[in-house]
Amino acid sequence: MTLTDWFNKRKQEQQQALRENEINIDDSVGKLWSLCYNCNSQLPKKDLENNNMVCPICDYHFRISARDRIKLIIDEGTFVELFSNIKGVDPLEFVDTKPYYKRQEEAHEKTGLDEAVITGTGNINGQKVAVAIMDFDYMGGSMGSVVGEKVTRIMETALKEKIPMIAFTASGGARMQESALSLMQMAKTSCAVARLNEEKILYITVLCEPTFGGVTASFGTLGDIMIAEKGARIGFAGRRVIEQTIKQKLPADFQTAEYLLKYGQIDFIVERKEMKEKLSKIIEMHTKK
């Protein structure tokens, strides 16, 4: 063993030890504690969960899964999931640094979901509604053929049953791995909204952290009433793309819900804990005559 070898070996051992330590820290702390991205406080996970994943100190709204949102919004025991039989394929046989089908498998393992949206019907304080709830953790909530189809079908359900339709969005935009097919989902879902309009079916969109690109430019911003969840970032082009295009830094509050409100793009902002009550009141005022 030369001296260089010895140094290399020692370096490797040190790095190995470091990696193991990191995992240990994650294991013990990660299970019980969460770090607030906004105020950097260490929060007991239980407290956070009991507070609907909102930081009790700074009111920062953590992203939540589609399943958790159903629990939060829909009356217990009334949710009926629909169209879960629609599943993704890999029509373009798309391969970037990883094949698309692999990414789909990984997303499924990570989230337990088959796709980036859950659709179904359920009650909000006893009033039946159709809902589409997106989940950002499944491939960035991106919209491909399945998301477009499920959203369209649930809108058709709302149309048939004459019940209000609510879409909760959380999406990075159209799914690149299905290219123009994803783009066409923007047209498809928007055409479905046109039908809701014609039949005067109430359509509410709730824009959640984050909503961008193809979802912003289609069914996401077509609500008769548009609500943003507190702190959500919403926009068409991503911050980085804009900064690269105009070659200047953007203000910190750019594309936040508060910013959109200032520019007249949304009706109002709601805190998570008040979401169900607000929706319930709006539905009541728009349907009971």
Next chain:
Amino acid sequence: MIETVDKKVQVLDFEKPIYVMQEKIEELKKISMDTNMNYSSEIETLEKQTLEYKKELYENLEPYQKLQIARHPQRPNFFDYVELMTEDFIEFHGDREGTDDRAIAGGVCKINGTPIMLIGTVKGKTTKENLECNFGMPQPQGYRKALRLFEHASKFNLPIVTLVDTMGAYPGIKAEETAQGTAIAVNLKQMAKLDVPVISVITGEGCSGGALGLAVSNKVMILEHAYYTVISPEGCASILWRDAAEANKAANALKITGDDLLKFKIVDEVIKEPMGGAHYNPELMANTLKNSIVRALDEFKDMSPFELRNHRYDKFRALGVFAQ
């Protein structure tokens, strides 16, 4: 890109061998003239070989090469087509809310004698023109102007033709402040409700929602070397490969060419271009395009507003590939 021998058309890198061959032919012709030697059979063979090489090259272009033709700075733009294939064009300006976005133009005109509403994205040919029309990237106000013209056409029973050639809707501060996403979304929705036939042609670049915002139509056609995609290959490469230089890989993976789009029924027809691309013969291109548009208008002329709306809905309703 280099200047060519005939000084007119800018030559793309992959076209260089053609010009080398043509230069050889010219040289041989000159020698034959100067020395009074007869090289006509050699010249003929060379010309034949050049033509075969050209055919072979242009019929088997890689997506990334087509992309370069689609983006060719001399490619015919909206106003070229207006001049070459319509009569009596009268431009209608403005969104009625304070802006006339020059990246989208529209107005009434006649095509083959039929009055239509023609709307399209505009790219410039010079830097000055490009600054004026923002390199063909519309602001929300452009989409709102288009919507105003769509609804005008629907009200007065004018069939709508849109010509799309854009890198996408503009990503800027003002565009976000004035709701770029909503402007496009509203167009998608309102186009579904139009009472007249809507025909769209992707004439160059058809990038993302910015292109779709003018293309929720009864018939969507695409020129042979144009492309239509959810994101530019450069944008896709920088996200998925983390390197914009991998754009040619992304162009392959995204399946952006007319033939691929035809397979998934995203476009209904691919319109042939003159050899080498529209910029080699804009008159011929405009003529072919005009014929396709006239035929398409004819297909829908007997449909009622109800049938037209349903046709458009069903067309987009059927798009997407999934298992169930």
